[in-house]
Amino acid sequence: MMKKISVLIAHYNNGKFFNDCYVSLVNQTHLNWEAIIVDDASTDDSLQIIQSKIKNDSRFRLYKNTENKGCGFTKNKCVKYAVGEICGFLDPDDALLPQALEKSVQMYNKPDIVATYSKMLMCDEKLSPQYVYSGTKQIYNDPYFFNCPIQVAHFFTFRKDIYFKTEGINPDLKRAVDQDLYLKVLELGEAMYIDEVLYKYRLHSAGISQQDKKQSAKESFASLIYEAMKRRGIKEINNRKVPDCYNAEEIYELLNYQAGFLYRLKTKMKLIFQHNHILIFSLSVELFALRIFDFSVL
Numbered sequence: 001m002m003k004k005i006s007v008l009i010a011h012y013n014n015g016k017f018f019n020d021c022y023v024s025l026v027n028q029t030h031l032n033w034e035a036i037i038v039d040d041a042s043t044d045d046s047l048q049i050i051q052s053k054i055k056n057d058s059r060f061r062l063y064k065n066t067e068n069k070g071c072g073f074t075k076n077k078c079v080k081y082a083v084g085e086i087c088g089f090l091d092p093d094d095a096l097l098p099q100a101l102e103k104s105v106q107m108y109n110k111p112d113i114v115a116t117y118s119k120m121l122m123c124d125e126k127l128s129p130q131y132v133y134s135g136t137k138q139i140y141n142d143p144y145f146f147n148c149p150i151q152v153a154h155f156f157t158f159r160k161d162i163y164f165k166t167e168g169i170n171p172d173l174k175r176a177v178d179q180d181l182y183l184k185v186l187e188l189g190e191a192m193y194i195d196e197v198l199y200k201y202r203l204h205s206a207g208i209s210q211q212d213k214k215q216s217a218k219e220s221f222a223s224l225i226y227e228a229m230k231r232r233g234i235k236e237i238n239n240r241k242v243p244d245c246y247n248a249e250e251i252y253e254l255l256n257y258q259a260g261f262l263y264r265l266k267t268k269m270k271l272i273f274q275h276n277h278i279l280i281f282s283l284s285v286e287l288f289a290l291r292i293f294d295f296s297v298l
Helices: 015-026 046-054 071-081 100-105 177-188 211-231 248-254 261-297
Strands: 005-011 033-039 060-064 086-089 113-123 129-132 157-159 190-202
Touching (some): 046 060, 060 071, 071 177, 157 177
Parallel strands (some): 005 086
16 A cells, blocks of 8 residues: 655745645645645635635645744644654645655655655746756765755655654744754654655745845754754764854854865765665675575575
């Protein structure tokens, strides 16, 4: 039976963009899905727009916060309502490619895989393609991975059972909420990179891409990285001491080396070795199976 995936939509005042989000879901090639929408006390006509779209489709479930609580609280609530084994967040102003759910669910074929992520297509306000975000790549996941610079992004899916083994998304967060999710989930297993565009990200005036919001998100991200360092018991990075008190600039300075050529080369070599090790192990298993077969014939 196909795994069920819960598409989680934390919504606030984005009704005018919701149709693209809705159409991208109903056109999915993977059929076993549900959509959980939690509205964070929208102040426009978004709720009416959404309700009119989903009223005859039982796969969509709409919930409402009684007051505006922010992104962290709303996304945290989305996961709690989810029924699927796999979850993935889709912003209400964005959209998925038709095979996004199918290709993501297919990756969960090993017990150590706790998440998947793909490339994303940056689009204009009308969702017309502009360029593919170039930062996304296969990561080498170890305790010193903090997704800085950004390598893991949309479309990110994760196992719900693994999520509930973490502290969960911090409900007090207003910015960098996805990064909180990524860092916590990836502490408990490996992520499978899907080297294809599965997600359309809309750039518009109300989005996080605006400069003032970017700065706020950057400061929140630094705080999350510091929390992750403490959670993982890391006291030193690249021969430099992790500060006793949080300071955003110090945190980013600590991780500057991870954007350097030598570190990236070292990471690439680790990934090549990891990949070849898996291939050699698989080949050994096959050869061993063939030997057993040959002896049984004799």
